[in-house]
Structure formats: C-alpha cells, structure tokens
Amino acid sequence: MSSSEKIIEVKNLVKHYGKFHAVEDVSFDVYRGDVFGFLGPNGAGKSTTIRTMLSLISPTSGELKLFGRNLLTDRNYILSRIGCIVEKPDFYKYLSAQKNLEIFARLSGVTADKKKVLEILDFVGLKGREKDKVSGFSHGMKQRLGIAQTLIHDPELIILDEPTTGLDPQGIIDIRNLILQLKNERNKTVLLSSHILSEIELIANRMVIINKGKTIVQGSVSELLNGQELIVSFSVDNIEKAIQSLNQNNVTIDKDSIQGTNLLLHIAQENIPVINKLFCDNNVNVFSIETKRKLEDYFLKLINH
Amino acid sequence: MFWKSTYNEFIKIAAKPRSYIGIAAITLIVGIILFAMRLDGMMYISFITAPFEQSLSFEGNILNGNLMAFIILQMLIIHIPLLIAFVTGDLISGEGAMGTIRLLLTKPISRTSILLSKYLAGCAYTLVVLLWMGFMAIFIGKLLFGTGDLMVLKSDGLIILQESDISWRFLYGFVVAYLALVMIATLSLTLSCFSENSIGPIVSTMGIIILFTIIGTLDVPMFDHIRPYLFTTHMAAWRSFFEDPLPIEQITQSIVVLLVHIVSLLGIAIYKFNKKDILS
Numbered sequence: 253m254s255s256s257e258k259i260i261e262v263k264n265l266v267k268h269y270g271k272f273h274a275v276e277d278v279s280f281d282v283y284r285g286d287v288f289g290f291l292g293p294n295g296a297g298k299s300t301t302i303r304t305m306l307s308l309i310s311p312t313s314g315e316l317k318l319f320g321r322n323l324l325t326d327r328n329y330i331l332s333r334i335g336c337i338v339e340k341p342d343f344y345k346y347l348s349a350q351k352n353l354e355i356f357a358r359l360s361g362v363t364a365d366k367k368k369v370l371e372i373l374d375f376v377g378l379k380g381r382e383k384d385k386v387s388g389f390s391h392g393m394k395q396r397l398g399i400a401q402t403l404i405h406d407p408e409l410i411i412l413d414e415p416t417t418g419l420d421p422q423g424i425i426d427i428r429n430l431i432l433q434l435k436n437e438r439n440k441t442v443l444l445s446s447h448i449l450s451e452i453e454l455i456a457n458r459m460v461i462i463n464k465g466k467t468i469v470q471g472s473v474s475e476l477l478n479g480q481e482l483i484v485s486f487s488v489d490n491i492e493k494a495i496q497s498l499n500q501n502n503v504t505i506d507k508d509s510i511q512g513t514n515l516l517l518h519i520a521q522e523n524i525p526v527i528n529k530l531f532c533d534n535n536v537n538v539f540s541i542e543t544k545r546k547l548e549d550y551f552l553k554l555i556n557h
Numbered sequence: 558m559f560w561k562s563t564y565n566e567f568i569k570i571a572a573k574p575r576s577y578i579g580i581a582a583i584t585l586i587v588g589i590i591l592f593a594m595r596l597d598g599m600m601y602i603s604f605i606t607a608p609f610e611q612s613l614s615f616e617g618n619i620l621n622g623n624l625m626a627f628i629i630l631q632m633l634i635i636h637i638p639l640l641i642a643f644v645t646g647d648l649i650s651g652e653g654a655m656g657t658i659r660l661l662l663t664k665p666i667s668r669t670s671i672l673l674s675k676y677l678a679g680c681a682y683t684l685v686v687l688l689w690m691g692f693m694a695i696f697i698g699k700l701l702f703g704t705g706d707l708m709v710l711k712s713d714g715l716i717i718l719q720e721s722d723i724s725w726r727f728l729y730g731f732v733v734a735y736l737a738l739v740m741i742a743t744l745s746l747t748l749s750c751f752s753e754n755s756i757g758p759i760v761s762t763m764g765i766i767i768l769f770t771i772i773g774t775l776d777v778p779m780f781d782h783i784r785p786y787l788f789t790t791h792m793a794a795w796r797s798f799f800e801d802p803l804p805i806e807q808i809t810q811s812i813v814v815l816l817v818h819i820v821s822l823l824g825i826a827i828y829k830f831n832k833k834d835i836l837s
Contacts, residue, residue: 303659303834303836305836306662306663307662307663308659308663308834308835309834309835309836310832310834314782327664327665327667328666328667329665330665331664332665333663334663336660336663338659338660338663339656339659340656341605342656342657342659342660343657343659343660344569344572344655344656346572346573346574346654347569347572349566351568354763355565355568355569356561356664358561358564358665359558359562359565359661359664359665360665360667361558389638401660421814480589538660
C-alpha cells in the first residue's frame with residue numbers, strides 16, 4: 253500500500269541541450285510504497301528525467317526533491333537511499349558477479365560480506381553464479397545482477413529504467429515477478445520506466461505518461477485505465493443494418509466510426525451486451541467484439557507516430 | 558568513502574588485462590636489451606668510446622649493470638608514457654565506454670572523490686611500472702653485468718661517475734622521472750574526462766607528446782619562448798642527476814614546470830568531470 257509520504261517530487265523539470273529540448277515540462281509525485289509507472293514513447297524524455305533525478309545530468313530548470321530534500325544540496329544523502337539501473341545494466345566484465353556487487357556496495361557505504369552477496373544473488377535467481385565473470389552473462393542475467401546491485405545497500409527507493417528491454421518473454425515475466433517481490437516482500441518503492449503500457453498496467457499502482465518532454469497525465473493506474481469510456485469495435489456482417497438499428501435507438505454514428513465492416517463505438521463497458529443484443533434483435537450477425545481503452549488508444553497513437 | 562573508492566580502483570586496475578601489457582612490454586624490451594648487450598655489448602662500448610680512445614684509455618668493467626640501467630632508462634622513458642596512458646587514459650572514458658559510469662556516479666560519493674581516487678590509483682600504477690622498470694634495469698642489469706663506474710656520454714663530452722657516487726643519482730633520477738610520468742598520467746586522465754571512448758585519450762596523449770617534442774626540438778626562433786614551458790622539455794630532467802656538478806637550478810625549474818602542469822590539468826579534470834552530463 254502506498255502512503256501519503258512523497259518520496260519523489262518532480263516539478264516543472266526542464267532540460268535543454270542547446271536548441272534540443274529533451275525535457276520541456278515534466279511534473280509528477282511518487283509516494284512511499286508505490287510501484288510507479290513512468291510511461292512514454294521512445295524519445296519522450298524518460299531517461300533524461302531519470303538521469304536528472306540521479307544527478308547524472310544537471311537540469312536546466314525545475315525542482316527535484318527526493319525524500320523531502322533537494323537533490324542539488326543533499327545529493328549524497330538522497331543517493332544513499334536509492335538503488336537504480338539506468339538503461340542497460342552494465343558491469344565490469346572482467347570481474348565476477350560477486351566482485352561487482354562488492355565494488356558497488358562499498359561505494360554505497362556498506363560492506364557486502366559473502367553471505368549477503370549470496371543471499372541477494374539467490375533472491376534474483378543467480379545462485380551459484382557468484383564466481384562467474386560478468387563477460388559470460390546473458391542480457392537477462394545482467395538484468396538480474398542489476399537488480400541485485402540495486403538491493404545490495406537495502407535502499408528505500410528503486411529506480412529501474414526500462415528493465416525489460418531486450419529480454420525474451422520468459423525474461424520479461426521473471427523481471428516483472430522480481431519487481432513485484434521487491435514491493436511485496438521487501439516493501440520497496442519502485443519507479444519503473446517503460447514504453448509498454450501493458451507492462452505498467454500489470455505491476456504499477458500509479459503512473460505518469462509523458463510525451464515530447466511534457467507530462468500528459470498522471471494518477472492511479474486503475475482510475476486511468478479502467479474508470480473510463482471504452483472504444484469498442486463491433487465486426488458485423490451488415491454494416492448498414494447495424495447503423496440503422498443504432499440510429500433507431502438514438503445512438504449517433506459519425507463517419508470516423510465506420511471502418512469497413514467494423515463499427516467503433518465510444519461506450520461504457522456495461523453497454524457492450526446491450527449493443528450486442530440490439531444487433532442480434534435486428535438480425536445483424538456479430539463476428540467479434542474488441543475493446544480498447546481511450547488511454548491505451550491514445551498511447552498506441554503516441555508510440556506509432 | 559574516498560579510500561573505499563580508491564580501493565575499488567586498485568581492484569579494477571589489478572583485474573584489467575591491459576594493466577599487465579605495460580609490465581609485460583617492459584619485461585620484454587629490457588630482456589631483449591640485456592640479451593643483446595650480453596652478446597654484442599663490447600661492440601656498442603667501442604662505438605661510444607671510439608672518439609675518445611686517442612686521448613683516454615678505459616680500464617675496468619665498463620659494460621656494467623649501472624651502464625645498462627642508464628641505457629635502459631634513456632630508451633624506455635620515451636616508451637613508458639604510452640604504456641602509462643594506455644591505463645590512465647582509460648580510467649574515466651573506459652567507464653563511459655563500458656557503461657559502468659552510470660552506476661558509479663549514482664552512488665553517494667562526490668564526483669571529485671571518484672576522480673581523485675582514480676587519479677591516485679593511476680599514480681600508484683605508474684609507480685609500479687617505474688619500479689618494475691627500475692628493478693629490471695638495475696638489479697637484473699647488475700646481476701648479469703656486475704657493477705662498476707658509470708660512463709655517461711654527453712653531446713659535449715664524457716662523464717665518468719664513480720660506482721660509490723651512483724646510487725643516490727639513480728634514486729633522485731627515478732623520483733623526477735616519476736614526476737614526469739605522473740604528468741603524463743594527469744594529462745591522459747584529463748583527456749579521458751572529455752572522451753567517451755578509451756582510444757581517444759590514449760592517442761591524444763601520445764599526439765600531444767609527439768607535437769610538443771617536435772616543437773621542443775625544432776630550432777626555430779619563434780618556439781624559443783614556448784620551449785621552456787612545454788612539459789616535454791622537462792621530461793628528461795632525470796638525466797640532470799647524472800651530470801657533475803648538478804645543475805640544481807635547471808632541475809628545480811623542471812620540477813616546478815611539471816608540478817604546475819600537474820596541478821593545472823588536475824583542476825581542469827575536476828571541473829570538467831563535475832560539469833559533465835552522463836549521456837552514454
């Protein structure tokens with residue numbers, strides 16, 4: 253469960269590289285206990301925002317507060333309470349998994365004894381691979397080691413930048429389960445960036461969508477995705493008869509709603525069986541019914557552009 | 558936290574295969590020189606002493622370990638900068654190329670501390686390389702060729718230094734040579750802060766050394782004002798310890814120029830590293 257304590261406060265964040273505006277106006281809040289989805293198409297400014305939050309990039313303007321403190325003045329205090337993977341999980345390839353974890357633990361101000369390292373490697377599913385050099389690890393194994401690295405100093409907040417990119421389907425499921433374990437078993441607050449809405453929907457409780465460096469919408473995932481009108485596509489055998497039956501029941505159809513033998517209707521979920529029954533009563537055969545949520549449709553349009 | 562970071566840097570340098578290339582190269586080159594001198598050393602001595610044979614007679618063990626060490630030092634001080642830059646030029650840019658810089662700079666330690674810990678580790682590596690060269694040149698040289706007075710050939714004559722008067726000269730010579738190599742390490746580390754790949758800083762360091770050496774050796778009046786301030790002019794200052802009497806003023810000037818370069822470059826590196834946006 254998320255609390256009312258704000259862990260991350262991003263206000264009007266702007267980052268310009270000369271004439272290029274990577275982030276134009278991003279604002280969002282993350283609360284303790286959230287699995288927070290940070291969603292946007294490629295190039296939306298997600299990574300730049302995350303890098304700014306981790307002091308890898310200095311912002312052009314805007315306010316960044318983590319754990320109630322300003323990042324510019326309390327950098328080390330803030331970073332000591334964060335574990336992160338930024339884009340790819342890269343490690344020292346010539347060192348073993350254990351040595352890599354020891355190196356990053358030392359820099360995080362903790363001593364990683366062998367027992368602790370083995371326990372964390374076990375948690376991420378890399379038991380028995382502690383002595384292996386990272387050069388021999390697959391991308392999925394590096395992701396797991398990346399998550400192990402984020403946990404080595406037991407941080408309160410974990411930031412994962414596109415953690416499932418480049419993974420096979422099983423790898424994606426494994427990482428997703430690991431993230432849920434972080435929240436459920438270790439009570440971590442997780443910020444997770446992705447360009448895949450379904451991924452965020454499956455694990456996040458709150459989310460923000462950004463595009464072209466600007467915040468589009470933020471809020472609870474269930475409210476944003478489920479508490480809204482749907483776009484329902486009815487595939488029928490007789491489109492004219494279907495339109496006529498809708499018109500007779502005071503349902504107006506515009507030109508954009510007709511796509512071949514498909515009718516796209518903006519209706520609430522409870523009205524789907526009503527419309528279906530209406531078609532059946534008027535001898536219109538329905539071959540299929542597909543639903544899309546407005547936000548999903550909007551997001552897909554963003555990605556496809 | 559600084560010492561923990563420095564310890565990390567030692568582990569990384571010790572684990573990198575490229576760190577051993579310098580040691581292996583020195584071992585190979587010194588080995589070849591010692592082997593060649595063992596076979597044809599007297600011919601080399603005859604070549605050096607030929608201009609003086611009509612006025613001087615040479616007695617005793619001229620081809621000795623001290624002479625070997627001096628010859629090796631002269632030859633390798635030109636090549637060692639490359640071996641040093643090979644490791645120190647990779648300290649920052651190598652992290653960028655590998656992607657590990659993202660993790661490194663999201664840890665609760667200041668960028669200045671990270672840079673200085675890398676610098677310290679780089680200086681320690683430089684010392685190890687120089688000590689290894691010293692060990693190979695002096696100890697193995699003496700083991701194979703014995704000891705004796707040191708004959709130093711200069712452009713305007715020949716200096717014979719007595720065996721009992723040599724050890725301290727090597728010691729101080731090594732200290733100044735180390736300072737020159739630390740200057741190279743600082744230069745390559747600074748260039749490393751500007752680059753995202755490993756090769757760039759190494760090639761740039763060597764490019765600068767070659768360019769400055771050419772400017773320093775060209776007998777063109779317009780370079781006369783620049784020459785005293787080029788670090789390359791002072792890189793061979795260690796040789797001054799094998800002159801009699803010692804050119805104290807010249808040695809002091811060289812040390813000051815090298816130190817000014819080191820401090821200035823380190824300042825630039827700290828500034829750049831702190832301002833750098835990590836985009837890799």
